[in-house]
Amino acid sequence: MNLGFERILQVKIPVTDLQRSVNWYRRVFGLRLAWEFGGPDVVTGAVLTDDAERFLIGLRRLDTVPGEPSLAGFDVVSLGVPSVDVLRALAERFDELDVEHGPLFDRGPGGGVQLDVPDPDGTVIRILSPFGEHAPFIGVEFGPDGTHAFYTAPRLQLD
Template identity: 90%
Template sequence: MDLGFECILQVKIPVTDLRRSVNWYRRVFGLRLAWEFGEHGVVTGAVLTDDAERFLVGLRRLDTVAGEPSLSGFDVVSLGVPSVDVLRALAERFDELDVDHGPLLDRGPGGGVQLDVPDPDGTVIRILSPFGEHEPFTGVEFGPDGAPSFYTTPRLELD
């Protein structure tokens, strides 16, 4: 069913140090500060965007978020790039900026290639190349060594 959605426009990430995180996202991803939000005279959130305003990254001070979630090590969002060559160029950029990142990881049949970069709080920003041809459903299980194995019948029992 088409509900009319075109894309995910914004992702909002809780951060421990708003200024540090705004500076990091600006430096690493070339984003610009588009909005700030405040409460009681204190800036508690910010929204950054690319120059074409194709996507927004919202950052919110962790001490103002209900439940104080921890996303360290979790890939809360995946950004798409047009090719593996772009991923390679990004990895080189991150190296030049001395920004920690994971290796280029082939996700297997039809899964594209990924590059993970953790932000200052450890929240992972995953960057993906286009997916190749793939089955209508593919399951992936990661073994103890991190190697993926694939299956074609869903294991999740759905209603």
């Protein structure tokens, strides 16, 4: 069923140091500051975007977010790139900028390749190459040693 949604427009990420995070996202991903907001004496949030405004990353000071969530180690968003070559070039850029990142990881049949980059708070920004052809459903089971295996029948009970 098509409900008219075209894309995910914005992702909001809680951060401990707004200034540091704005500078990091601008430097690492080449984003520009599009908006900032807050009270009369303090900026509590910012929105960054690419030049074409295809996507927005909202950053909120953690102390202003209800529940003060921690996303350290969690990949809250995945950004898409057109090829594995672009992922390789990004990994080289991150190395030149001395930015921590994981290795290129092949996600298996039809899953593309990923590159993970933790932001200053440890929230992972995942970057994905295009997916190849795959079945309508693929399950992935991760073993205790990090190896993975694929399965084709959902384990969740679907209504």
